[in-house]
Every structure is written in structure tokens, then in C-alpha cells.
Amino acid sequence: DAGVTQSPTHLIKTRGQHVTLRCSPISGHKSVSWYQQVLGQGPQFIFQYYEKEERGRGNFPDRFSARQFPNYSSELNVNALLLGDSALYLCASSLATGGGDTIYFGEGSWLTVV
Amino acid sequence: RKEVEQDPGPFNVPEGATVAFNCTYSNSASQSFFWYRQDCRKEPKLLMSVYSSGNEDGRFTAQLNRASQYISLLIRDSKLSDSATYLCVVTPYGGATNKLIFGTGTLLAVQP
Numbered sequence: 001d002a003g004v005t006q007s008p009t010h011l012i013k014t015r016g017q018h019v020t021l022r023c024s025p026i027s028g029h030k031s032v033s034w035y036q037q038v039l040g041q042g043p044q045f046i047f048q049y050y051e052k053e054e055r056g057r058g059n060f061p062d063r064f065s066a067r068q069f070p071n072y073s074s075e076l077n078v079n080a081l082l083l084g085d086s087a088l089y090l091c092a093s094s095l096a097t098g099g100g101d102t103i104y105f106g107e108g109s110w111l112t113v114v
Numbered sequence: 115r116k117e118v119e120q121d122p123g124p125f126n127v128p129e130g131a132t133v134a135f136n137c138t139y140s141n142s143a144s145q146s147f148f149w150y151r152q153d154c155r156k157e158p159k160l161l162m163s164v165y166s167s168g169n170e171d172g173r174f175t176a177q178l179n180r181a182s183q184y185i186s187l188l189i190r191d192s193k194l195s196d197s198a199t200y201l202c203v204v205t206p207y208g209g210a211t212n213k214l215i216f217g218t219g220t221l222l223a224v225q226p
Contacts, residue, residue, distance in 0.1 A: 103212060103214065105158050
């Protein structure tokens with residue numbers, strides 16, 4: 001069975017541009033979360049979606065947005081990119097929400113902003 | 115104050131050594147506790163859950179002290195393949211999310 005898949009795996013953007021990152025959860029999983037991991041730090045929670053509704057939001061500016069589609073895949077969008085947005089963006093999926101479920105991470109999307 | 119604090123290391127140990135990692139968390143209402151392992155430039159993977167009664171998985175032992183808000187991980191008989199970053203993780207109490215709160219991670223380098 002396929003795990004959590006993310007695309008693209010690597011990308012380079014210029015300051016001020018926009019980026020869209022995509023995630024397909026494990027089959028049967030209805031919850032998708034996004035995390036940002038800056039070099040030397042642990043992952044930081046950005047969003048969680050469950051059944052296409054936002055269930056949690058971390059301390060990130062409004063430039064960050066996300067959505068979940070009927071097939072439970074998800075997109076993370078970041079507008080007006082800053083150099084500090086350079087990071088590994090991780091998608092995680094789980095069966096449901098509210099704690100207790102094992103959470104599985106994708107391999108991530110490496111974003112470099114120049 | 116960070117919600118989850120860890121010594122970033124690096125911990126350089128010889129093969130066969132026993133190494134212990136510690137972690138503290140600030141919110142006494144935190145609900146669940148985990149150790150994740152992250153290899154260089156890879157995604158985090160669940161190593162083990164942590165319970166107050168302590169739990170062991172082979173060479174790995176994890177312990178939770180709720181009174182002190184302290185979590186530990188002990189690795190016995192270190193192998194070269196144990197070299198990685200070990201992330202201490204907690205989940206907040208209640209709510210409708212399964213948000214994970216990560217520490218900065220502790221880097222372990224096992225030397226031959």
C-alpha cells in the first residue's frame with residue numbers, strides 16, 4: 001500500500017512568488033496535517049483538515065492557507081514567499097482526529113526561497 | 115518558554131554504549147507522549163509511545179513522569195544504525211485535533 005505521498009519533492013522559488021504543495025494521504029485516512037520544519041528545528045504544526053474542514057491551525061501568518069478535497073488529498077498554499085519560508089514541508093495523515101491515531105508522515109517537500 | 119524542550123546534542127557515543135535523552139514539556143495538561151526518530155533529510159517516524167508505567171521495545175526504554183513533566187528515552191547497546199535525530203513529541207489536551215508538538219530534537223551519532 002502506498003504511504004503518504006507529497007509533491008513536488010524539491011522546488012526553488014523567488015521571494016514574493018506563490019507555491020502550492022500537494023499531499024495524498026494513506027488510503028482510508030481522512031485527516032491530513034501540514035508541518036513546517038526549518039533546519040535545526042523540530043516540525044511546527046501549520047494546519048489540520050478532517051473531512052474537508054479545518055480542525056486546527058498553528059501560529060502561521062495568513063499567507064499560509066490549505067484545503068482538503070473530497071478524495072481527502074490536500075494542498076498547502078503559501079503566498080508572498082519570504083526567505084524564512086525555506087523549509088521542509090511535511091504532510092501527515094491519520095484515520096481520524098482527536099488524538100489516539102497513529103500519524104504517518106510523507107517524505108516532505110523541500111522548499112528553497114531565493 | 116518552548117512547549118517541549120530537549121538538549122540538541124550532539125551526543126557522540128561509541129557502539130555498545132548506553133545513552134539517555136531527556137525532554138521536558140511546559141503544559142501539564144498534555145495528553146499523549148511520543149518519541150520520533152528522524153534520519154538526515156528524511157521524514158519523522160514514530161519510534162515509540164511513552165506511558166507513565168514505562169515501556170520497553172527491545173533496546174529502547176521510554177518513561178514519562180507527569181509530576182515533573184519529564185520524558186526520557188534510554189537506548190542500550192547502541193548500534194551505528196541508531197544514529198539519527200530523536201524528537202520528543204507531545205499532544206495537547208482535548209480538542210478536535212491530533213496536533214503534534216515537537217521538541218527541537220537531539221542528534222545522536224554512534225561511532226564505530
